[in-house]
Amino acid sequence: MKLAFIGLGVMGYPMARHLQQAGHQVCVYNRTTAKAERWVAEFGGELALTPAEAAHDADLVMLCVGNDDDVRAVVYGAQGVLAGMAAGSLLIDHTTTSASLAEELAARSAELGIRFLDAPVSGGQAGAEQGRLTIMVGGDPQDLTAAEPIMAAYGQRITHVGGHGAGQRCKMVNQICIAGILQGISEGLTLAKASGLDIATVAKVLGGGAAQSWQLDNRALTMAAGEFNFGFAIEWMHKDLGFCLAEAARLGLDLPMSRDVDARYQALIARGLGRCDTSVLIRQFDTP
Secondary structure, eight states: OEEEEEOOSTTHHHHHHHHHHTTOEEEEEOSSHHHHHHHHHHHOOEEOSSHHHHHTTOSEEEEOOSSHHHHHHHHSSTTSHHHHOOTTOEEEEOSOOOHHHHHHHHHHHHHTTOEEEEOOEESHHHHHHHTOEEEEEESOHHHHHHHHHHHTTTEEEEEEEESTTHHHHHHHHHHHHHHHHHHHHHHHHHHHHHTTOOHHHHHHHHTTSTTOOHHHHHHHHHHHHTOOOSSOBHHHHHHHHHHHHHHHHHTTOOOHHHHHHHHHHHHHHHTTOTTSBGGGGGGGGOOO
């Protein structure tokens, strides 16, 4: 199948690789052409100089870029993917965006006879590298039926969660839960360290009880060691929590924990830690 993949960041680079290695014809586009050239040199396939060129004659077009503005930049206009896609083809957005953008893209695509799925992912850089991402999908179930065998190259759990925009709203729930878990681990490890407990022993004990989580299993020891280079930067988490808080406000809800953790991430960004991964939250407790 002929595919286009737009965006070769820490997630998109390995996701596109899985598609190429699964035997598909993959054409990639990246804003920095040198990265697309490196991808083609490593894995084969083709590169395009514009999103529209990459999308030309593609059966499916996948996006994985940074934010709402980045998505619009590669979708709309004479050089955007919609200008290159044929009626009946399928656009899949793996970017974490606002739900309103997903609904906007669905409507605009439908005007052109193009199908659309919002399909944000969870699992981080490691999940993308290993082809074990969780994908939460909003849109027509029949479109997911067509796309699922393709996305299975990098997705371990692919679930339809509702109509257009539902995938992004499910991702908001995911990010809220991660924020809460990381805040809890940060506070717990800080107490453990101040109490003179052995962190490795504490993590092992908690991993066998009700406090167990992926974050505890995979990040407790690295957090205690001050290692924060695991892919998903807090600049992006701040962006995602902004979507959560905006959606909550639209629904008349107050999310105090999400608001509090977002403020803590903003303070860490102001300290120059914006490119560290989300587990850097523990550094809120740094002493002068």
